[in-house]
């Protein structure tokens with residue numbers, strides 16, 4: 001058993017823990033990040049299987065997120081971009097819906113008013129102007145309701161909601177009731193307006209790896225699960241003890257609730273992502289495909305059309321995500337219908353079931369939940385801000401600022 005001394009111990013090297021660690025490092029405060037897993041990243045990791053890059057659950061990075069712009073060298077990630085549009089499968093058609101100024105190919109289906117009437121387009125325009133105008137803080141502090149209510153109040157028709165918005169947003173929120181906070185919806189919409197959803201060339205796991213590389217190498221210790229926390233002291237499963245002036249618990253919300261008294265456990269939205277390697281790309285476009293008939297697949301995409309590096313040279317990789325369980329024959333039948341090509345024998349390269357993917361965010365959602373749980377114990381993570389890359393990174397940085405102020409005796413209030 002060894003006893004160590006440091007200014008701050010961070011428990012967990014997901015995005016929140018790494019963001020906090022980087023902030024301390026930049027502020028000259030000594031810290032160590034103790035991570036249970038064999039690699040950094042938490043819920044943002046990528047496995048390489050037979051040359052295919054499989055993110056642990058399909059997810060996308062939006063480079064317009066403010067915390068990404070502040071903390072990440074986006075150019076170094078060599079992003080591949082999705083079109084800012086969505087393909088909606090309906091019967092034997094695949095309509096392309098998006099802003100024609102950004103995706104000219106979408107003009108035909110938008111002009112033909114497939115799925116969206118003139119009234120829907122006007123409602124969408126108004127929603128877009130409201131989301132884009134003014135500071136993000138106005139959204140965070142604005143009215144909150146379920147996203148479904150927000151869409152209806154905006155004036156969108158039931159047809160537009162059911163065939164476009166519900167399929168698309170269910171994949172963002174990982175719940176199909178659209179009960180997620182409309183504040184969060186407006187922020188997500190705003191970020192889609194400013195930048196295209198993207199994937200790093202080396203997989204989503206490259207994002208936390210890049211952050212970890214900015215922290216001195218002895219500052220992040222993987223394979224080090226923490227068992228107990230109390231009063232400026234952390235005990236690892238291996239029996240080591242770390243004494244610190246502050247402890248930042250940056251685990252997922254369920255683990256934080258076990259380690260720290262008073263932290264509420266979130267309820268979780270789950271997802272399962274399947275990866276297939278068809279012999280050739282079934283859709284030669286970097287676009288998200290959703291089921292306008294509200295089938296069991298949340299969304300699917302040919303990831304190699306976004307980033308060819310997701311597969312060995314010349315090969316294709318398709319992701320398909322579902323909310324609940326789906327038997328493989330049903331998955332293949334649905335893919336066959338959506339891509340209008342036989343998917344029955346596409347090789348399956350991976351399948352990830354993630355019961356704890358996103359902390360649920362019903363309205364009203366508070367983007368700045370308390371982070372201090374005792375004199376020296378702080379808690380950060382997406383469950384304290386918002387269930388997203390942005391939420392996790394911003395939470396880590398916000399917590400690091402609070403700890404730094406406390407260590408330096410600065411009693412200034414947290415910036416709103």
Ligand SMILES: Cc1cc2nc3c(=O)[nH]c(=O)nc-3n(C[C@H](O)[C@H](O)[C@H](O)COP(=O)(O)OP(=O)(O)OC[C@H]3O[C@@H](n4cnc5c(N)ncnc54)[C@H](O)[C@@H]3O)c2cc1C
Pocket residue numbers: 011012013014015016017034035036037040041042043044056057058059060061224225226227250251252255271354356357358380381382383386387388389390391392
């Ligand atoms: C499938 C999926 C799809 C998503 N899609 C998107 C998307 O498209 N866009 C978006 O913005 N966000 C998306 N998200 C959400 C985003 O990935 C998360 O909100 C964010 O990564 C959470 O980071 P975190 O640091 O708060 O938590 P975590 O990533 O959970 O990190 C917690 C860390 O703590 C470690 N830990 C736990 N217990 C201990 C212990 N006892 N001792 C030491 N370490 C411990 C864990 O191993 C982990 O590394 C998605 C998430 C998933 C899972």
